[in-house]
Amino acid sequence: MPKLPASFSPPSLKSLSDLDSAEGVVYQQQRVIIDGVVSPTCQGGLRGKTQDYEVHSFTVAAWLKAGEQVRKTELDILRAAASNTKYLYDFPGCSLQRMSVLMSGDETRAIYEKSLPMETANPDLLAIAEELKKPVTVVAGRFGTLTLDRRIDHFDGEAIWNGEKTKVTFRSKDGKPDQAAIENSEKLWSNEFHWEKRIKVIAVEDLLELKNENWSDEDDPEFTAEEFVKRMTLQTICVQNDGRFEFWYDDGDLFSGHSIVVRGSLEKGIRDASIQG
Known part of the structure; x- marks a missing residue:
């Protein structure tokens, strides 16, 4: 025992x-x-x-x-x-x-x-326990095969954004990916170039000064906007059923391993960028 x-x-x-x-x-x-x-x-x-x-x-x-x-x-x-x-x-x-x-x-x-x-x-x-161990998958067009992560009750998939493969996540609703969130993701992807440009602009506006003034040694040269965005590597896109979204980036050691998160919505555009973790 x-x-x-x-x-x-x-x-x-x-x-x-x-x-x-x-x-x-x-x-x-x-x-x-x-x-x-x-x-x-x-x-x-x-x-x-x-x-x-x-x-x-x-x-x-x-x-x-x-x-x-x-x-x-x-x-x-x-x-x-x-x-x-x-x-x-x-x-x-x-x-x-x-x-x-x-x-x-x-x-x-x-x-x-x-x-x-x-x-x-x-x-x-016992039967319920065995059922909970089984994978739950759903095929969702451009987002491929979504797999339920039971730990956080989200479905995970992959898609190409700006030429790079990235992880996408959708909340679970009644055991399935939230359909409204998937539809909003399609709208986001349909104007991919516009959103990608705005995301980088806001990231620089909100975080470049913070990097140069608070996250660099005195003798370090200041980062330019171009150098800053080159360090950012997209990891995950999260889209909600109300049109809100988050883009999570690896910081490329800009902020000692903290994630860079850019938030916005389809209705109001890009809201802000911050560091998390």
Whole structure:
């Protein structure tokens, strides 16, 4: 039997429900035992109310209480974790887990108390876990075969922009790529030369001075606009269903490895450029 994840009780918390800082959430009085399939979506961690713990957040994609049918609804779980530990690896995506939790009144949230051994797994949960492991692909014209990245619930593909192959991403909607986002991407690509020119202009306007004044040594020669844009290498284009878009660039070490992001929309044009990461 695999080793069970460790439980942790911060001395600063008087009750399990104190772990949840969301307003208006009411928790039940009694703990319950559930079996669940851990979602493959990304897990998170935040600082607790005091420095003696952090809050690990993850989701189960389907779950059940003893003697009940499987619920194919997501349950968000919060868990106290000791600071400076690798708690994000305790509950792998698509794994089956049995745990004692304190449920919210509407049973959409839960506070983790401890893990329990699972000698026999529910066959319906096992089937759901296997289904979540299967790749989901959709063919989408110029964007090729889109593949669902379950960690962030986005579909990824590739396309040629300005003569170079780049990654494109679309949000998932009902398990498929958002069709409105794909249609907006077609509009973006239909005027590719115009957008490419404006992107480089805004990147220079917003970031060249920052580079020369704050991200260079005193003896370094100043970058020209031409030298600046030559360092930028397009990595990903993200388009939303409302026409907003983001172009993510490798900075070519202009900003010590930070990404350059140019944002805009089909309706209002290029908005700004910034560094991220």
